[in-house]
Amino acid sequence: xxxxxxxxxxxxxxxxxxxxxxxxxxxxxxxxxxxxxxxxxxxxxxxxxxxxxxxxxxxxxxxxxxxxxxxxxxxxxxxxxxxxxxxxxxxxxxxxxxxxxxxxxxxxx
Amino acid sequence: xxxxxxxxxxxxxxxxxxxxxxxxxxxxxxxxxxxxxxxxxxxxxxxxxxxxxxxxxxxxxxxxxxxxxxxxxxxxxxxxxxxxxxxxxxxxxxxxxxxxxxxxxxxxxxxxxxxx
Numbered sequence: 001x002x003x004x005x006x007x008x009x010x011x012x013x014x015x016x017x018x019x020x021x022x023x024x025x026x027x028x029x030x031x032x033x034x035x036x037x038x039x040x041x042x043x044x045x046x047x048x049x050x051x052x053x054x055x056x057x058x059x060x061x062x063x064x065x066x067x068x069x070x071x072x073x074x075x076x077x078x079x080x081x082x083x084x085x086x087x088x089x090x091x092x093x094x095x096x097x098x099x100x101x102x103x104x105x106x107x108x109x
Numbered sequence: 110x111x112x113x114x115x116x117x118x119x120x121x122x123x124x125x126x127x128x129x130x131x132x133x134x135x136x137x138x139x140x141x142x143x144x145x146x147x148x149x150x151x152x153x154x155x156x157x158x159x160x161x162x163x164x165x166x167x168x169x170x171x172x173x174x175x176x177x178x179x180x181x182x183x184x185x186x187x188x189x190x191x192x193x194x195x196x197x198x199x200x201x202x203x204x205x206x207x208x209x210x211x212x213x214x215x216x217x218x219x220x221x222x223x224x225x
Contacts, residue, residue: 034213036214042218043113043199043201043216043217043218043219044152044199044201044214044216045216046213046214046215049213087152093165094140094157094159094164094165094203094205094206094212095140095142095157095159095164095165095203095206095212095214096142096154096157096165096167097142097144097152097154097201097214098154099144099151099152099153099154100151101151
């Protein structure tokens with residue numbers, strides 16, 4: 001399973017954009033880049049995923065580097081509810097997610 | 110549409126006993142995956158079932174087993190419980206399997222198992 005590297009923690013101010021980086025230098029051509037987050041006392045929640053092109057949905061945007069060795073999850077306006085652990089996951093096998101340590105995002109009012 | 114449900118939500122067992130946890134996926138979802146979450150090891154993949162067949166398995170001992178029924182509901186069983194099995198057990202469902210490495214998973218709230 002390909003590995004990802006994320007900062008342990010990040011801080012953001014409320015209503016400001018947040019850029020959460022992820023390095024995945026050993027990514028293979030069939031690996032999808034998935035992002036999940038886990039709010040306190042809850043199960044993980046799907047955020048977004050992509051393969052090669054940048055992706056947008058109602059929750060966030062995913063920017064993928066041209067060589068696919070890194071990606072960035074973008075929260076356009078952080079709210080207090082966005083405080084969570086964010087996991088960047090490479091996935092080439094259906095049904096199986098390999099979670100790393102993730103990035104703990106703190107949002108300050 | 111109802112989300113993933115897991116029962117029971119909390120469970121206390123004694124070492125040596127066995128336990129069965131239940132997961133009902135989102136309606137129409139045919140894949141169910143199980144994960145264990147502990148403070149020390151984080152989130153770890155246990156196994157995945159699709160169409161009543163185990164498709165993937167993580168690195169857990171044979172004491173951990175599961176099954177899926179024809180209605181896609183799934184159960185996992187842990188036999189001969191050890192103290193280290195105390196954890197949050199999470200179930201996740203997704204629409205498909207196939208070439209769907211892109212399929213997102215939807216997680217339930219988990220079952221908190223305490224082994225004393």
